[in-house]
Amino acid sequence: MIVLSPFSKINFQEIKKYFSIEKYLIDKNINIKFSVKQKLYYNLIRPVIPLKFRQKIQHQFCASINCRKYFINEEFVKFIYSISNVAESLEKLYPYGKKTSVILTHDIEDEIGLKSVPKIIEIEQKYGLFSSWNIVPYKYKIDEGIVKYIQETKNEIGIHGYNHDGKLYSSYNEFHKRVLKINEAIKKYGALGFRSPMMHRNLKWQQELDVIYDSSTFDYDPYQPFPGGVGYIWPFIAGKFVELPYTIPQDHTLFYELKEKNIEIWKKKIDWLIKYNGMILVLTHPDYLIENGHLKLYEELLSYLVEISNAWYCLPKDIAQWWMQKDISESEKIIQSYDYSVMA
Numbered sequence: 001m002i003v004l005s006p007f008s009k010i011n012f013q014e015i016k017k018y019f020s021i022e023k024y025l026i027d028k029n030i031n032i033k034f035s036v037k038q039k040l041y042y043n044l045i046r047p048v049i050p051l052k053f054r055q056k057i058q059h060q061f062c063a064s065i066n067c068r069k070y071f072i073n074e075e076f077v078k079f080i081y082s083i084s085n086v087a088e089s090l091e092k093l094y095p096y097g098k099k100t101s102v103i104l105t106h107d108i109e110d111e112i113g114l115k116s117v118p119k120i121i122e123i124e125q126k127y128g129l130f131s132s133w134n135i136v137p138y139k140y141k142i143d144e145g146i147v148k149y150i151q152e153t154k155n156e157i158g159i160h161g162y163n164h165d166g167k168l169y170s171s172y173n174e175f176h177k178r179v180l181k182i183n184e185a186i187k188k189y190g191a192l193g194f195r196s197p198m199m200h201r202n203l204k205w206q207q208e209l210d211v212i213y214d215s216s217t218f219d220y221d222p223y224q225p226f227p228g229g230v231g232y233i234w235p236f237i238a239g240k241f242v243e244l245p246y247t248i249p250q251d252h253t254l255f256y257e258l259k260e261k262n263i264e265i266w267k268k269k270i271d272w273l274i275k276y277n278g279m280i281l282v283l284t285h286p287d288y289l290i291e292n293g294h295l296k297l298y299e300e301l302l303s304y305l306v307e308i309s310n311a312w313y314c315l316p317k318d319i320a321q322w323w324m325q326k327d328i329s330e331s332e333k334i335i336q337s338y339d340y341s342v343m344a
């Protein structure tokens with residue numbers, strides 16, 4: 001496994017000297033392992049709990065987590081900045097001399113979400129924005145007309161797991177069996193990217209996916225079933241693909257778990273990402289956006305995003321391709337050859 005820094009001047013050993021790699025650069029849950037309790041939950045309990053009830057429990061659970069710092073991992077980013085020659089590296093982060101990037105992605109949880117896609121695309125079009133739409137290939141009926149609409153409007157199709165039952169990573173055998181079918185779907189829909197349901201992840205196993213990027217990680221999020229974060233607010237190379245962590249909290253976390261009624265947390269995090277030339281990667285779900293007036297809040301987000309100066313508005317496949325073809329500097333090669341297994 002390879003982790004590649006976006007900055008040319010970073011010395012991996014130097015980071016290690018100051019901070020615990022596991023705590024900062026590498027997500028301790030990057031290769032998740034199910035506990036007995038979690039196995040029980042995904043096999044027996046989750047399938048029989050209605051979504052609304054689940055959201056209620058999640059809200060109660062989340063209220064006990066103390067995270068009001070707008071999902072910011074300040075210490076890590078400041079450190080990266082202090083040891084990097086940012087001015088020199090900036091031109092390498094994004095093309096056309098852009099200082100930040102904005103990427104909209106959606107996971108379509110169910111048929112109702114899929115049906116709402118055209119409505120949301122129309123809203124995004126009003127702001128001149130494009131987005132990616134991750135479909136679950138073996139859960140609900142895929143309306144080929146909507147898939148065609150997504151592609152014809154120059155938006156992107158990605159694949160969101162297998163059937164969204166939470167068991168994709170329950171064992172390597174299970175994953176391997178399902179990945180063959182997932183790769184069939186990737187081919188069928190011409191997808192270039194993947195996101196795991198529930199942000200379960202195992203970047204090692206995921207190397208079997210036929211994609212150029214994965215987006216199953218986040219920079220920092222204590223509210224996920226496997227919490228933590230990669231600490232990165234930029235893309236990075238993870239083995240054969242580019243990893244694109246989401247960097248602002250999910251709509252579900254904000255509106256259902258934290259019960260926020262406005263987008264202040266999003267705005268604060270966005271401002272902070274801009275300060276560090278981070279990638280603003282948004283993850284929302286049409287299924288939740290169409291409920292309870294959330295579309296209005298989403299539109300408020302879009303209008304905030306288009307006001308950012310000098311941002312590169314792109315699709316995940318664009319930034320992944322850009323990242324892949326970027327020249328790798330000498331010091332990055334050192335990081336690239338770092339033995340991942342010693343960090344596990």
Ligand SMILES: [Zn+2]
Pocket residue numbers: 107108109160164196197198
């Ligand atoms: Zn999902």
